[in-house]
Amino acid sequence: MDFLRLNDKSVLVIGVANRKSVAWQTAQVLSESGANVLYSVRSEERAATVRKLAGDVPVFVCDFEDPESIAKLGKEVAAETDQLHGIVHSIAFADYSAGWLPFHQTPRPAFLQAVDISCYSLIATAETFRELLEPEQGSVVTISISTTRMAAENYGYMAPVKAALDSTVCFLAKSFSDFSNVRFNAVCPGLLKTSASAGIPGYVDSYLFAEQATLRKRAVQTDEVANTAAFLLSPRSSGINAQGLVIDAGMSINYFDRQIVSPDS
Structure with a gap:
């Protein structure tokens, strides 16, 4: 049974890093x-990884810091399919090479x-894909975080960046509503075990704490996030x-869990 009604629909997935990634x-x-899945990755090395994982599928390389590269991606995808039902936007980057710094010392660049x-x-x-997205049932899903209101020092300036992403979802939804029914939503997971999170200073300790703060005492799994993203698409x-x-x-509702507040009681 095709519950999701995605059979033969084309979806562009942007941001696969490896088999652990949400994308x-x-x-x-x-x-x-x-669904017919097309991939966009940031380098030829990542493209080779995806081809090993997925086999003979369309894999494009795009540097999202380069407008010309984004325009090229648009042309390449349009040459592969005449319509996109959905897009998964799973791109994030933070340069922590300067080491841990207080938030007020965040480097401008x-x-x-x-x-x-x-x-x-x-x-x-x-x-880029405005004309290619199916106007009545098209869906764009980005990957955010569970909250941008918790000031976790080690996550630093990425929380305000994700807050901007969350707001962008709303503004894009409103903007596209002038000429289509394309939807924009975000999946906002708690702490996950991914290669991207491994680069965050002190992440492991935060992950273990978050796991104990869940109601089930078991961390959120990547496939749970993926299932929600697919539903939104x-x-x-x-x-x-x-x-x-x-x-x-x-x-988010379990900050005062008695096992955390009084672990020895």
């Missing part, structure tokens, strides 16, 4: 649902680069637009 897991759910790659790339993607979620769906296994 890859989402692509697997889409493929299992019969690092912050602006993070905004460009992690947030503006969604705007650029939407505009499908016509089954047609009434959901300009939203961020939080997937945190109840962590």
Whole structure:
């Protein structure tokens, strides 16, 4: 049974790094649902990785800091398919090479680069594929975080960047509503085990704490995020637009869990 109604629909997945990434897991759910998945990655090395994982599928290389590269991606995808039903935007980057710094000492170049790659790339993607997205049931899903209101020192300036991404989802949804029914939503997971998260200073300790703060005492899994992303891409979620769906296994309501507050009691 084609519950998601994605059979033979074309979906562009942007940002696969490896088999642990949310983008890859989402692509697997889409493929299992019969969708035709196209991939965009940031380098030829990543393209080789995806081809090893996915086989003979369209894989494009795009540097989202380069407008010409984004325009080239648009032409390449249009040559491969005459319509996109959906886009998965799973791109984020932060330069932590300067080491851990208090937030007020955030380097300007690092912050602006993070905004460009992690947030503006969604705007650029939407505009590039505006004519290719199916106007009645098209869906764009980006990957955010469960909350941008918790000031975790080690996550630093990426929380404000993700807050900008969350707002961008709303503005794109409104903007596209002038001429289409294309929907824009975000999947907002709690802490995950991914290669991207491994680069965040002190992430492991935060991950272990977050796991204990969930109601089930088990961390959010990447496939749970992927399942939600696939649902948001499908016509089954047609009434959901300009939203961020939080997937945190109840962590956000469990700050005062007695096992955390009084572990020895």
